[in-house]
Amino acid sequence: MVKLSKEITFEIEPIPPYSFELTIRKPAGWPLFTPLEIYDKGIIWTAAHIHGLLTGIKLESRGTTEQPKMAAALFLKNVPKQELLEGIMRCLIHDLAADEDLAEFYELARRDCILRHAVVDLYGMHSTSPSTIFPDAALAILLQMTTLKRSNEMMNCLIRRYGEVADFDGKKIPVWPLPKRIAKIEAPDLAKACNLGYRARHMANLAQKLTSEAFPSMEELERLEPEEAKRRLLELPGIGDYSADIINPHGGFPIDAWSADVFGRLFFGEEPKDRRKAIEGIKREGLRRWGKWSWMAFLYVVQDLEKLSMKLGMELRLE
DNA sequence: GCGTCCAGGTCTACC
DNA sequence: GGTAGACCTGGACGC
Numbered sequence: 001m002v003k004l005s006k007e008i009t010f011e012i013e014p015i016p017p018y019s020f021e022l023t024i025r026k027p028a029g030w031p032l033f034t035p036l037e038i039y040d041k042g043i044i045w046t047a048a049h050i051h052g053l054l055t056g057i058k059l060e061s062r063g064t065t066e067q068p069k070m071a072a073a074l075f076l077k078n079v080p081k082q083e084l085l086e087g088i089m090r091c092l093i094h095d096l097a098a099d100e101d102l103a104e105f106y107e108l109a110r111r112d113c114i115l116r117h118a119v120v121d122l123y124g125m126h127s128t129s130p131s132t133i134f135p136d137a138a139l140a141i142l143l144q145m146t147t148l149k150r151s152n153e154m155m156n157c158l159i160r161r162y163g164e165v166a167d168f169d170g171k172k173i174p175v176w177p178l179p180k181r182i183a184k185i186e187a188p189d190l191a192k193a194c195n196l197g198y199r200a201r202h203m204a205n206l207a208q209k210l211t212s213e214a215f216p217s218m219e220e221l222e223r224l225e226p227e228e229a230k231r232r233l234l235e236l237p238g239i240g241d242y243s244a245d246i247i248n249p250h251g252g253f254p255i256d257a258w259s260a261d262v263f264g265r266l267f268f269g270e271e272p273k274d275r276r277k278a279i280e281g282i283k284r285e286g287l288r289r290w291g292k293w294s295w296m297a298f299l300y301v302v303q304d305l306e307k308l309s310m311k312l313g314m315e316l317r318l319e
Numbered sequence: 320g321c322g323t324c325c326a327g328g329t330c331t332a333c334c
Numbered sequence: 335g336g337t338a339g340a341c342c343t344g345g346a347c348g349c
Contacts, residue, residue, distance in 0.1 A: 202329080276328090
């Protein structure tokens, strides 16, 4: 447990449209920074490592989708130097996608027969992202070759057992462990502790690679060309095409066996007979159709399956 | 009960 | 360069 008693408050004014509720709490239940964060009556308490410091984060909307404004409070162990503090604030604003302009995507979406419905249903929803590579990479590994139920069990175990707990503002939030913590654990011990199976080897190797070598940070990956960022991500153990598309800060079109059903129906009118074999073709069609906005399109579709099913007259589901 | 199959991919050996 | 097979584990399914 790490007591974070130093509080710094500031205000964030996102680029409109920005829906606080849809962005912070995705309809499909995707968390902001950790699956164990707390959301209650329009306020979220979450935590993450930002610029190497465990940071408690409290956010509350003070505006509307058209005139968005957020009250933000950071909780830290000690008050950092001004330069570092400003870096943490900038990073949080970027992670919350408050600096993201949706205008170009919405222009494309309104001319697209699938997306035009989703952008109405989810007006003002943005794509948030973590500041570090490990949480998304670890999640991607835990999603491989198993059920969603077991993925969640493995993820919660990893966080509760090896992650720190941020204690601030009367809340206790467990966060993703740092790779340097996981790198010290032998793969068989990791497998036994959290029932990771063969994924433990990937997890241990991933943590070691991220700590022992000068691997680019998320910020540095974002400065690279999208293809180059993906090429670097594919160097990570246990990270293949699908996982790299989840992690890539430039976005990708991460089609797995389940989303192949959804996008197969949307693009070609039917679910593929062989999901794995169909992935490549579905991915190609998504990238052709939506280009650099493929990730945003993917996000809007998977977050809007229920309403899209009704509007398009087809059953779309992810499980 | 018990055996078999397969799941929100990736890696490796083999051709 | 392409591809089959292995990989932990546990729930679903058929018998």
